[in-house]
Amino acid sequence: MDVREVSAEDVELEYVPAAGVRERGSLGRLWSVRFESVRPERQFPAFRGQGNWCGWYWSATCGGHVGYESWLERDRLMLLDFDPLVTGMASQPFRLSWARADGKQVRHTPDFFVRRSDGTGLVVDVRPDERIEPDDAAKFAVTAAACRSVGWDFVRVGTPDAVLMANVRWLAGYRNPRVHRPEVAARLLEAFADGGGLLAGARRVGDQIAVLPVLFHLLWRRVLAVDLEAGLLSAGTRVRLAMPREGGQDAVASAAVASG
Incomplete structure (x- = not known):
């Protein structure tokens, strides 16, 4: 997909609201949902021999727990929680999907959705620079374009100072x-x-x-x-x-x- 031509109607969004019944539709139709309050798309299991560290971080901003899938995601949650302009956030908030030029369906689940005090939305993906493969870069580019189409900001962040x-x-x-x-x-x-x-x-x-x-x-x-x-x-x-x-x-x- 040419990111210059991405529209909100080209991207399908799936999410699970607090009621627990999965919903789906175009990003253009669903962008106004309060995604800072939805259920995570994936679970955060912990088991012996696990390669990554999942868990739940208690957020002072949210007054409740927000999941993470790595120590780096946990650190980024802390930084968001520390940001005075953040009023809400959710992890694994929704799944986006779209068709590539060759017809293949691509899926991507951003790491966080953030609501700020001015009402605007921010979508966050957490990935260190050295771990971004070409397919990852393409997903981030389309996700950024899709976010712009509905007035959200998008940022891909790596290891903090x-x-x-x-x-x-x-x-x-x-x-x-x-x-x-x-x-x-x-x-x-x-x-x-x-x-x-x-x-x-x-x-x-x-x-x-x-x-x-x-x-x-x-x-x-x-x-x-x-x-x-x-x-x-x-x-x-x-x-x-x-x-x-x-x-x-x-x-x-x-x-x-x-x-x-």
Whole structure:
């Protein structure tokens, strides 16, 4: 298929809604479905001798579990969960199919569908650069064209920056709202009003064992901010108040955050 000629009517979409009855139709007819709330196309089994690592990630954004089929997908889920512009996401949300020029049917199931705060959709495929074969590249190209035809964005992402990912993994351990303590949070905002070292600011507020979890939770929520790519979080990391909507300013910010 010439990607320049892909239309939403050329691509069939199959998905399983929350009710559990599979539905199918053209992308042009079904694009408005809330795909961030559908069931995954595939299961995420775990068994002895398994070559990849499947599992379920608890998303603070969704308030529930989202499946993944590899550690890399899990990391990308964390980055999406960390993105303040993401309001919902689903894994293996639907299956796309289309006919090649030779008549052969091609199928492709994207890894994630993401809903952003402005209502727009983002389709994400996770694949390292070194693992993209010609057939994969062709599938990604058609998927991108199909997404454009209905106003969605598409991004194919690989391995994120190692330092960024290590820091986000650490902060993700404090993502659950139960970590939040409003009175401690208020004092932390005062302590870092003019910026300062992470541990020194925490000690000004109180016992660091009680204060640091709240500090890391505020960093996860982007209420406080640090440079997550400058180095691993440490006692001397400089913490400041975050700017409004830090982490992205436009409709494709989720794609930028996803790609590190």
